[in-house]
Amino acid sequence: MTRYIFITGGVVSSLGKGLASAALGALLQARGYSVRLRKLDPYLNVDPGTMSPTQHGEVYVTDDGAETDLDLGHYERFTGVSSRQSDNVTTGRIYQDVLAKERRGDYLGGTVQVIPHVTNEIKAFVLNETEGTDFILCEIGGTVGDIESLPFLEAIRQLGNDLPRGQTAYIHATLVPFIKAAGELKTKPTQHSVKELRSIGIQPDVLLCRSEREIPANEQRKIALFCNVRESAVIQGLDCRSIYDVPLAYHAEGLDSEVLRVFGIDNPPPPDLSRWEAIQERIENPEGTVKIAIVGKYTDLQDAYKSLGEALVHGGMANRVDVELQWIESETFEQPDAVQRLEGVDGILVPGGFGERGAEGKIAAATFARIKNVPYLGICFGMQMAVIEAARNLAELPGASSTEFGPCSDPVVGLMTEWSDGNSLQTRGIDDDKGGTMRLGEYKCQLQEGSKVNNVYANGAADDSNLGLMISERHRHRYEVNINYRAKLEAVGLRFSGLSPDGALPEIVELVDHPWFIGVQFHPELKSKPFEPHPLFASFIAAAVDQMRLV
Numbered sequence: 187m188t189r190y191i192f193i194t195g196g197v198v199s200s201l202g203k204g205l206a207s208a209a210l211g212a213l214l215q216a217r218g219y220s221v222r223l224r225k226l227d228p229y230l231n232v233d234p235g236t237m238s239p240t241q242h243g244e245v246y247v248t249d250d251g252a253e254t255d256l257d258l259g260h261y262e263r264f265t266g267v268s269s270r271q272s273d274n275v276t277t278g279r280i281y282q283d284v285l286a287k288e289r290r291g292d293y294l295g296g297t298v299q300v301i302p303h304v305t306n307e308i309k310a311f312v313l314n315e316t317e318g319t320d321f322i323l324c325e326i327g328g329t330v331g332d333i334e335s336l337p338f339l340e341a342i343r344q345l346g347n348d349l350p351r352g353q354t355a356y357i358h359a360t361l362v363p364f365i366k367a368a369g370e371l372k373t374k375p376t377q378h379s380v381k382e383l384r385s386i387g388i389q390p391d392v393l394l395c396r397s398e399r400e401i402p403a404n405e406q407r408k409i410a411l412f413c414n415v416r417e418s419a420v421i422q423g424l425d426c427r428s429i430y431d432v433p434l435a436y437h438a439e440g441l442d443s444e445v446l447r448v449f450g451i452d453n454p455p456p457p458d459l460s461r462w463e464a465i466q467e468r469i470e471n472p473e474g475t476v477k478i479a480i481v482g483k484y485t486d487l488q489d490a491y492k493s494l495g496e497a498l499v500h501g502g503m504a505n506r507v508d509v510e511l512q513w514i515e516s517e518t519f520e521q522p523d524a525v526q527r528l529e530g531v532d533g534i535l536v537p538g539g540f541g542e543r544g545a546e547g548k549i550a551a552a553t554f555a556r557i558k559n560v561p562y563l564g565i566c567f568g569m570q571m572a573v574i575e576a577a578r579n580l581a582e583l584p585g586a587s588s589t590e591f592g593p594c595s596d597p598v599v600g601l602m603t604e605w606s607d608g609n610s611l612q613t614r615g616i617d618d619d620k621g622g623t624m625r626l627g628e629y630k631c632q633l634q635e636g637s638k639v640n641n642v643y644a645n646g647a648a649d650d651s652n653l654g655l656m657i658s659e660r661h662r663h664r665y666e667v668n669i670n671y672r673a674k675l676e677a678v679g680l681r682f683s684g685l686s687p688d689g690a691l692p693e694i695v696e697l698v699d700h701p702w703f704i705g706v707q708f709h710p711e712l713k714s715k716p717f718e719p720h721p722l723f724a725s726f727i728a729a730a731v732d733q734m735r736l737v
């Protein structure tokens with residue numbers, strides 16, 4: 187039997203609803219249940235793929251190539267369960283499907299309405315692909331009271347009646363703010379938010395009250411009374427030092443046992459929290475700090491690089507060090523000598539990105555890392571810029587560039603119009619739609635035996651006699667390093683150490699004469715977990731630790 191947990195939010199956005207959902211998923215898993223997490227997003231974009239990262243944060247890509255909300259990244263990092271296309275939907279996609287059916291005549295001449303047609307589509311989404319899963323946790327984006335959220339709230343309300351009794355639970359996350367002038371925590375916003383929710387027919391079973399201070403017992407009682415929930419169901423959610431403390435903190439407040447009680451599970455299996463205790467122990471006892479510069483374009487909003495920041499934290503955990511991140515706008519490196527600012531950092535990371543602005547600054551950062559022997563990790567765009575750097579400055583191709591920035595004499599990075607996906611050939615035209623038309627999702631990559639990166643993935647166990655490993659990583663890009671420049675670049679020390687299985691697409695490059703300089707066409711940060719740091723990040727931070735000792 188599959189049970190459904192719906193998580194809504196009220197009062198303000200950015201309450202950490204996604205993290206709370208992910209943490210609850212992890213806690214249920216710790217008790218032996220299988221979970222899957224889903225996100226319903228009320229905005230009208232069909233998916234977040236076309237939205238600016240500075241507005242909406244990172245686009246999280248799944249193995250099956252869906253461009254999804256960044257909360258799915260938290261879900262994966264906390265539960266290890268790979269998200270799928272079927273785990274994230276937006277109003278835009280729901281309407282796209284409803285309108286396609288209307289055009290096909292599927293509604294047989296009926297009037298197409300929000301209730302029942304849109305809500306039915308939402309319900310079908312929630313109930314799809316759930317077999318064998320004990321709990322589906324379904325987070326509703328936005329805040330109660332938003333016009334856009336209404337059809338989703340109506341749909342989850344209906345599901346409470348459609349499904350057998352005892353198979354659904356509603357959690358509402360709210361804010362209990364501290365008003366300095368009064369010196370008090372205020373429960374009124376929570377009362378109003380729950381009133382709003384109840385007016386559309388949803389009575390929450392559990393309230394997760396986010397607060398920066400302890401909520402006294404009498405205030406908790408007041409919330410219970412006015413919001414019509416049991417006292418034990420008012421769970422306080424205090425700010426945590428690290429997001430990876432959240433599962434243990436919410437467990438201590440009784441979140442998981444209270445949710446299970448809603449389903450009539452009064453004596454659940456005891457949780458095994460050792461994974462989270464071990465993580466907490468590592469976070470709390472670092473043996474040093476490394477400084478990593480992230481030279482990118484969307485540095486104003488760190489959500490734009492959410493998974494990247496987390497993967498670096500995981501790399502730090504693997505090496506028992508704190509990672510201090512310096513976010514640097516790459517355009518600043520386009521002034522003469524500005525790149526000297528990188529003096530003293532222990533590692534340089536150039537992340538994914540799009541468009542010409544700031545590209546020269548990223549190339550300058552790659553030059554700095556190469557010449558000064560500073561560890562360099564280039565991800566997607568960051569790999570492409572490292573290749574341009576080597577082509578211009580080592581292979582004497584001054585006109586080397588990417589066709590993403592317009593025509594050039596040496597297109598060492600070019601538009602990919604054809605590639606193989608398993609046995610089928612994928613083709614793209616230059617003027618194709620922008621949405622959903624990149625090389626997206628998981629693709630295999632053959633590592634070269636004896637290469638540095640093979641050693642990284644083999645966790646130090648490989649030696650030159652080992653065959654190269656076959657790895658699989660997630661992609662999101664339109665352009666590729668041009669395989670035709672391989673011989674020229676390898677001759678000057680930039681080895682193509684990872685290729686697509688057909689040998690046509692360069693996936694990884696590394697500098698032979700450098701302590702740690704690796705560029706990857708894929709996004710390793712999307713698969714890193716706190717309990718399983720990605721080998722590239724663990725190794726990059728290890729190299730940064732060595733660098734720190736040198737200085």
Ligand code: GLN
Pocket residue numbers: 537538539540541565566567568590662663664665666
């Ligand atoms: N703009 C580059 C491309 O489309 C890189 C994309 C990225 O870094 N994700 O290939």
